[in-house]
Amino acid sequence: MKYFSKFLFTSAMCAFCAAPQNASAWADGVQFGLGVSATSGLNGFIGYANKDFESFWWKRLGIRFDFARTSPIKSWMNSGIDSIVGDKGIEIDDSLSIKNIELKANHMALMVDFYPFGDTWFLGGWRISGGYYRGDMTASAEIENNAVSGDEFEFELNGTQYKYDGAMNGRAITKWKYSGPYVGTGFDLGLFGGLKIYVDAGVVFTSKTAELGLDIPTGNLSYYDGSSWQPVDTTQLETDKEAVLHDAQKELDKIKYFPVVKVGFMYRF
Numbered sequence: 001m002k003y004f005s006k007f008l009f010t011s012a013m014c015a016f017c018a019a020p021q022n023a024s025a026w027a028d029g030v031q032f033g034l035g036v037s038a039t040s041g042l043n044g045f046i047g048y049a050n051k052d053f054e055s056f057w058w059k060r061l062g063i064r065f066d067f068a069r070t071s072p073i074k075s076w077m078n079s080g081i082d083s084i085v086g087d088k089g090i091e092i093d094d095s096l097s098i099k100n101i102e103l104k105a106n107h108m109a110l111m112v113d114f115y116p117f118g119d120t121w122f123l124g125g126w127r128i129s130g131g132y133y134r135g136d137m138t139a140s141a142e143i144e145n146n147a148v149s150g151d152e153f154e155f156e157l158n159g160t161q162y163k164y165d166g167a168m169n170g171r172a173i174t175k176w177k178y179s180g181p182y183v184g185t186g187f188d189l190g191l192f193g194g195l196k197i198y199v200d201a202g203v204v205f206t207s208k209t210a211e212l213g214l215d216i217p218t219g220n221l222s223y224y225d226g227s228s229w230q231p232v233d234t235t236q237l238e239t240d241k242e243a244v245l246h247d248a249q250k251e252l253d254k255i256k257y258f259p260v261v262k263v264g265f266m267y268r269f
Contacts, residue, residue, distance in 0.1 A: 028052055028269055031062075033198055035264010039137060040105045041070030041077060043262050047111075051119040062113035062127070068135075068262075069106040078102050089144070096153075098172075100142045107135025109182060125188045125196075133204040133260070134179040143170040158240035161224040162232070168221075173213035178258045180206035188266060198266045204258040212245050212252065 029050025037043040049062025070077060081101045089099035111131030117123040145153040145168040153164040184202015191197065221232040 029062075031064075031266055031268040033264055033266030035198065035262055035266075036073070037068045037107075038261040039259060040068035040107045040135060041074070041103075042072045043068040043264060045266075047113075049113060049115070049268065051115075051124065056118070059118045060115045062115065064109075064111045064113065064131075066109040066111060066131075067107065070104050071106075074104070096143065096145050098141045099144055102140050103137070104139075105135065105137035107133055109133040109135075111182065113186075125190070127186050127188075129182070129184045129186055129200065129202065131182045132180070133182045133258070135204075135258075136175070136177040137258075138173065138175045140171060140173045143172055144168065157237070158243040160236065160240050162237075163222050163224070163229060165220045165222070168217065170217055171215040173215070174210050175213070176208075176210035176258065178204055178206040178208050180204050180208075180258075182260065184260060188268075194268045196266050196268065198262075198264055200260065200262040202260050204260060206256060206258055209253045209255060212248055214241055214245060216241060 029048045029052075030046075031049055032046045033044060035043045043066070045064045045066040047062060047064030051059050053059040078101070081103065085099065085101060089097035091097045109131055111129045113127040113129050115124060115127045117126060145151075145164060151166060153168055155162055182202055182204045184200055186198065186200040186202075188196040188198040216237065218232050218234060218237065221237075222229045223232055223236065224230075
């Protein structure tokens with residue numbers, strides 16, 4: 001599978017170059033776009049799709065090199081997430097909440113588009129896409145117990161009781177490096193001239209699943225040894241944490257696809 005992207009690119013380019021069309025006709029199909037991806041940030045693409053070809057097949061085929069990265073709009077995305085979550089965060093229970101969610105991601109992809117209705121008005125904008133994606137996504141968030149001075153917060157990890165005397169501020173991290181074949185659908189709707197709105201939605205089928213991480217601060221943390229509360233045993237804490245993460249990871253390992261949703265503006269010559 002690791003050579004699939006190279007094979008796809010070579011095959012598509014050779015096929016297009018072999019088409020019996022003149023140079024001016026080819027220039028008419030150059031396209032580029034800029035938008036946002038729900039899972040990868042600022043999205044862009046360059047490619048080719050010419051609806052003016054006389055051939056039944058050539059007017060229905062297109063190719064795109066697609067790329068995205070969160071860094072150009074990182075502050076905007078994280079501010080938007082914070083606005084949706086709110087100052088109180090996502091409350092797990094009366095005393096625990098998730099706050100300050102941050103997202104970092106990027107991807108690159110090569111796709112071949114098939115337009116079943118060719119240059120038919122309106123319906124000609126619908127496409128079926130296939131290709132190959134490679135990318136990664138890291139999502140992190142703070143876990144707070146919202147305690148004030150004098151409060152105690154008890155919780156259990158792998159059967160062991162733990163207690164914070166006061167505030168706790170941990171962090172959960174999810175990292176997902178993925179690669180694999182992509183299948184999706186999309187639509188480009190003409191506005192005026194060559195300017196259009198584009199939408200893509202699909203999934204990347206991958207054997208690489210997301211990996212969980214958890215940072216538990218040990219300050220003002222103690223554990224119950226069966227008879228009394230004692231200063232935290234870091235070795236025991238790591239053992240309990242790994243056991244909990246292992247159980248959660250088994251559930252994540254069942255998810256073998258990465259969702260892709262994009263929207264933006266494009267121009268086709």
